Amino acid sequence: MGETRGRLLNHKISANLSNQFEWPLFFYVACLFLQLQATQTVVALAWIFVGGRILHSAVQIFTSNVRLRGLVFTINFLAVIGLWYFVVTASGKAVAA
Numbered sequence: 001m002g003e004t005r006g007r008l009l010n011h012k013i014s015a016n017l018s019n020q021f022e023w024p025l026f027f028y029v030a031c032l033f034l035q036l037q038a039t040q041t042v043v044a045l046a047w048i049f050v051g052g053r054i055l056h057s058a059v060q061i062f063t064s065n066v067r068l069r070g071l072v073f074t075i076n077f078l079a080v081i082g083l084w085y086f087v088v089t090a091s092g093k094a095v096a097a
Helices: 002-019 024-034 040-062 066-096
Strands: none
Touching: 024 040, 024 066, 040 066
């Protein structure tokens, strides 16, 4: 039984590490674009994403609650969409100037 539990935990950790390299790429690129134009809102969205990723990892590894994991993912998704909103609007201002 202990060996089965260990295998399941190893699988969950492996899946979580795989997930860490998918969505955060959009976060990293948005942060690169916004590093010189960071408002309080941009910084808050970035920290929401970072905290959400930590929470998402904990939920994915230590529970089987797919609904909670989906909720945390949605919060992360909205934070990154918010960052990209600022990237697009900042790009529009730069083109107009």
